[in-house]
Amino acid sequence: MxxxxxxxxxxxxxxxxxxxxxxxxxxxxxxxxxxxxxxxxxxxxxxxxxxxxxxxxxxxxxxxxxxxxxxxxxxxxxxxxxxFPQAIAxxxxxxxxxxxxxxxxxxxxxxxxxxxxxxxxxxxxxxxxxxxxxxxxxxxxxxxxxxxxxxxxxxxxxxxxxxxxxxxxxxxxxxxxxxxxxxxxxxxxxxxxxxxxxxxxxxxxxxxxxxxxxxxxxxxxxxxxxxxxxxxxxxxxxxxxxxxxxxxxxxxxxxxxxxxxxxxxxxxxxxxxxxxxxxxxxxxxxxxxxxxxxxxxxxxxxxxxxxxxxxxxxxxxxxxxxxxxxxxxxxxxxxxxxxxxxxxxxxxxxxxxxxxxxxxxxxxxxxxxxxxxxxxxxxxKTVFDQSHNDLALEVAQKSIVLLKNEGDLLPLKKEKYKKISVVGPNGKAMRLGGYSPDNPKYYINIVEGIQNYLGSDREVAFEEGCDFTDSTANIPKAVALAESSDITIVAIGGSEETCRENEDRDDLSLPGPQQKLVEAIHATGKPYVVVLLNGRPLSIEWIAENSQAIVEGWYLGQETGKAIANILFGKVNPSGKLPITFPRNVGQVPLFYNKLETGRPRQIYNSDPEPLFPFGYGLSYTSFELGEPRLSNETIAANELTTVNIPITNTGTRSGETVVQLYVHDVLSERVRPQKELRNFKRVALKPGETKQISIKIGAQQLEYWNDGKWTIEPGQFDIMVGLDSKHLKKVALTVKN
CATH class of the missing domain: 3.20.20.300 (Glycoside hydrolase, family 3, N-terminal domain)
Incomplete structure (x- = not known):
């Protein structure tokens, strides 16, 4: 055959x-x-x-x-x-x-x-x-x-x-x-x-x-x-x-x-x-x-x-x-x-x-x-429909998560930078992730995406610097390019060889000498942005502490470079949120936000037990403020509904989107439940200065859990928590009567 x-x-x-x-x-x-x-x-x-x-x-x-x-x-x-972007994206x-x-x-x-x-x-x-x-x-x-x-x-x-x-x-x-x-x-x-x-x-x-x-x-x-x-x-x-x-x-x-x-x-x-x-x-x-x-x-x-x-x-x-x-x-x-x-x-x-x-x-x-x-x-006629490409771009842009933006380095101002360099193994390589076509319709890499966005009047230079092997021989070339540039995009992360089916890892650090590449670029003193393309969370604690701006892209599909450029230069405001926790190091794994409490105070020798970036986290080029949550009914029966209402305001100067997340905690239950569990969410778009009232229904799907052979809602108090990530939450109490 x-x-x-x-x-x-x-x-x-x-x-x-x-x-x-x-x-x-x-x-x-x-x-x-x-x-x-x-x-x-x-x-x-x-x-x-x-x-x-x-x-x-x-x-x-x-x-x-x-x-x-x-x-x-x-x-x-x-x-x-x-x-389209990979599933995690x-x-x-x-x-x-x-x-x-x-x-x-x-x-x-x-x-x-x-x-x-x-x-x-x-x-x-x-x-x-x-x-x-x-x-x-x-x-x-x-x-x-x-x-x-x-x-x-x-x-x-x-x-x-x-x-x-x-x-x-x-x-x-x-x-x-x-x-x-x-x-x-x-x-x-x-x-x-x-x-x-x-x-x-x-x-x-x-x-x-x-x-x-x-x-x-x-x-x-x-x-x-x-x-x-x-x-x-x-x-x-x-x-x-x-x-x-x-x-x-x-x-x-x-x-x-x-x-x-x-x-x-x-x-x-x-x-x-x-x-x-x-x-x-x-x-x-x-x-x-x-x-x-x-x-x-x-x-x-x-x-x-x-x-x-x-x-x-x-x-x-x-x-x-x-x-x-x-x-x-x-x-x-x-x-x-x-x-x-x-x-x-x-x-x-x-x-x-x-x-x-x-x-x-x-x-x-x-x-x-x-x-x-x-x-x-x-x-x-079907496959080459332009609307399909447009949709792939929309998904890619909404997939991108802004992890850090110290000093509002991003979005980059086009007129400020005459020469932009891209370094790193993911600058020109095609990164689609597993179960992708061998020959896709097309792929826009990061260098192409930035060059297309800026046009021919701006220079975009590239030097790989390193790959995923141990060789550091080309890092000096990348450093020299960064020193001669106004700003550098450091495109790093993983590949289909480092993360896919039957390609597991016992180390979550950047594969190869990529960490050394970032440190060398950092040592130049010139501004740079880290762009990650990868299939799993990576341990990037040094980068998170020292780099000014970090963008998580995962694998973004055929429109990778265009989506990255639109985010970097502010044509699109980032709105993605992490669907998974970023650990500081592999020793924290397994690490997920809805773990049960430990029986003793959690302390790790010479290490912070908190995650590097929490579940649900993601920044924007604007700022949002959540008001206090209010329940339409503070006491309900197990078969009734209530609604939590939350005002949210765009307090910044740019239009943007974010995700209001609802978490629930069954305070006193027959089986100890996690301190918080995601049970609903809503995406919301706001113009500068605009306030909207977000309403989220709460019923059986939000309150029930499986115990002793059946799904049940136990009477008592539930903490209803809302926030823009899983760490920073505002709380209101709900009582379910017997």
């Missing part, structure tokens, strides 16, 4: 899907009888082929279409697609409406490429930033992760009449569950987690994705959870997901994890029993990237053998097939006359992509089946 894959599936996952959006089906649907009839006509082999991903799952004999899947973590992972916007619009655009491009489902979003609640997949996450808070993730899902899938129409796709929430708390930050590490923590932290955003966005599909996690592989964990996959939540969607395995039940964990005696365990846990399709029809697939010859040996009942296979077919019906794929579909031309002409080196069995399957995500004829 190599030639076929390389031509039409650049890292595409050929795939699974899922059906009804999220709740147990009490009523018969028009497709039910059709599905039952199709299953009755299938041979066992044909049934099993429905359970394959990254392999044909169509059936031309019975008129069953293929379903193609891919990654769309921050845009569809296809060459020429629009590349998306969360920094704290803008649910914007992320939903982004989802609509990504879905539209996906359909143009012939993709029907995406393995997105990742709803991990990150508790250890050493983990390489931090960049794929929406941060450390369950509520924020759930809100950003649900917004993206609503955009990808559509809601109401738009749901799963020709411009929308099926989302897949992953990884179920608790992969954001890996032991020592190691990807896929085994760990034990109490039911209390599972429900209140790690399951929380998935429940939100089902209730608020009706997510179509779910993917289990790689790791052992309480000694049981997630792909065979009936407690989370059946008891919680289906029995307690009533969700009845489609479940697709993660890559190779069905095989790992035997090969890695030795949880089963053989691969036939691996297939059985997966089906019993409720997995309907198996993802095995680029494996063809081989012994890498448990839902293949091993499953056929297991059925023939009476290890697996046919009813289990039929149930999985039912979910796959329902997904295809829900996505409208049966509405296409697949026999006459022009995309089948690829099977008739080897020059158009039919594999030339495949087994006889593979060749037969290709003749029986499929189309595999082949783009529509007019795909360029």
């Amino acid at each position: 190599d030639s076929f894959t390389s031509r039409y599936l650049p890292f595409t996952l050929l795939a699974l899907v899922m059906f009804n959006m999220g709740f147990a089906q009490d009523k018969a649907r028009p497709s039910d009888k059709k599905i039952e009839k199709l299953i009755s006509k299938m041979s066992l082999e044909e049934k099993v082929h429905q359970l394959a991903t990254q392999y044909p799952n169509a059936n031309m004999r019975l008129g069953i279409p293929n379903l193609s899947a891919n990654e769309c973590l921050h845009g569809i992972k296809m060459d020429s697609a629009t590349v 998306m969360a920094s916007t704290w803008d649910t409406e914007l992320i939903e619009r982004m989802g609509h655009t990504v879905a539209k491009e996906s359909r143009a490429f012939g993709i029907h489902q995406c393995y997105t979003p990742m709803l991990a609640v990150v508790r250890d930033v050493r983990w390489g997949r931090t960049e794929e996450s929406y941060g450390e808070d369950p509520y924020l992760v759930g809100k950003i993730g649900s917004s993206y899902i609503r955009g990808l899938q559509g809601m109401g009449a738009e749901r799963f129409d020709e411009n929308h796709i099926m989302a897949t929430a992953k990884h179920f569950v608790a992969d954001g708390e890996p032991m020592a930050g190691d990807n896929g590490a085994a760990h034990d987690i109490s039911e209390y923590t599972l429900q209140n932290v790690h399951l929380y955003p998935f429940r939100m994705a089902i209730e608020e966005a009706e997510v179509g599909a779910i993917m289990p996690a790689h790791h052992l959870l309480n000694g049981i592989p997630c792909h065979a964990n009936k407690h989370v996959m059946q008891t919680v997901l289906r029995d307690e939540w009533g969700w009845d969607g489609l479940v697709v395995s993660d890559n190779g994890d069905m095989r790992s039940l035997k090969r890695v964990f030795n949880y089963v005696p053989d691969y036939e029993h691996a297939a059985k365990k997966g089906l019993e846990a409720g997995i309907h399709q198996e993802l095995a990237l680029f494996q063809g029809w081989s012994d890498h697939r448990m839902f293949g010859d091993y499953l056929i053998s297991a059925v023939n040996k009476k290890i697996v009942p046919v009813a289990l296979v039929d149930d999985a097939v039912k979910h796959v077919l329902q997904a295809k019906f829900d996505l409208g794929l049966f509405d296409t006359d697949i026999k006459n579909d022009e995309r089948f031309d690829v099977l008739k002409n080897p020059d158009n992509g039919e594999p030339d080196k495949v087994s006889q069995h593979d060749a037969e399957m290709f003749k029986k089946a499929l189309y595999v995500g082949i783009p529509k004829k007019d795909w360029k």
Whole structure:
């Protein structure tokens, strides 16, 4: 399949899907009888082929279409697609409406490429930033992760009449569950987690994705959870997901994890029993990237053998097939006359992509089946729509977090600086983060962005200075350039090699000699701004103490340089907020704002126990002042609502946006709760001198927590806290009566 894959599936996952959006089906649907009839006509082999991903799952004999899947973590992972900011940057916007619009655009491009489902979003609640997949996450808070993730899902899938129409796709929430708390930050590490923590932290955003966005599909996690592989964990996959939540969607395995039940964990005696365990846990399709029809697939010859040996009942296979077919019906794929579909031309002409080196069995399957995500004829019209680029820029600009601005160095005044230098390994390099196209539509680097902004009458010079290796040989060149410049932009951080899936770290300092580069630039005495492009929080304590201005950009997508320039020169006022805490050093990890209190006074020898930058933090070029919060009702019953009203004023001289954050503390509870938990937020735009009244409703979602098998709101006092970050808060008391 190599030639076929390389031509039409650049890292595409050929795939699974899922059906009804999220709740147990009490009523018969028009497709039910059709599905039952199709299953009755299938041979066992044909049934099993429905359970394959990254392999044909169509059936031309019975008129069953293929379903193609891919990654769309921050845009569809296809060459020429629009590349939006990485997930951690998306969360920094704290803008649910914007992320939903982004989802609509990504879905539209996906359909143009012939993709029907995406393995997105990742709803991990990150508790250890050493983990390489931090960049794929929406941060450390369950509520924020759930809100950003649900917004993206609503955009990808559509809601109401738009749901799963020709411009929308099926989302897949992953990884179920608790992969954001890996032991020592190691990807896929085994760990034990109490039911209390599972429900209140790690399951929380998935429940939100089902209730608020009706997510179509779910993917289990790689790791052992309480000694049981997630792909065979009936407690989370059946008891919680289906029995307690009533969700009845489609479940697709993660890559190779069905095989790992035997090969890695030795949880089963053989691969036939691996297939059985997966089906019993409720997995309907198996993802095995680029494996063809081989012994890498448990839902293949091993499953056929297991059925023939009476290890697996046919009813289990039929149930999985039912979910796959329902997904295809829900996505409208049966509405296409697949026999006459022009995309089948690829099977008739080897020059158009039919594999030339495949087994006889593979060749037969290709003749029986499929189309595999082949783009529509007019795909360029959709993908190269200028509005998509404009949206990518908007998301990038709102993602940027201003961490420090001593002496109001920023925004830079264009007329003040005749010569500007850019130094550092991220000045010209393309930094997109993981799960990005190999060949994006375009990428504007920082040097290009600044030069384009200033025009030809200003000189923008570049010297890398260092890379991520240990060599310091070129730092003197960068220093010489800085000394001859009016101001220097120091573009540093990380890369896809230092932070990605299976690229974890035991050190959070800047990779390579970047710290030495910054210190050398600082020693010149000339002004400079530090711009970070990275996938996880870094330990930059020296920089935070000594540098005048710091901008956190994460990975900003195709518009990186333009967004950075617009922020640096004040065309856009920064408004991003951190979705994750910045530690001072790796010794503080795991570090997150909503930890429970320690039993003794917290003190660390020769080190400040407070974070470098707190969750929710982010500065602006203007200033905002919050008034005192007031409750519409200071006493409510558990089933009632109240509203907190907060006046906010722009006390500066520039228009700007900020995020009003609401935190809750259950003062006296049966189980000790964190001192503060994010439970709502609102973005607000204000002109200079303008005051607005912000109203935020408080009800069950803000006050409840899971304890002793149920969600509960305990009577008593709650502290309702509001602020512009998690550290500086104003408080008002709410009483919930018995």
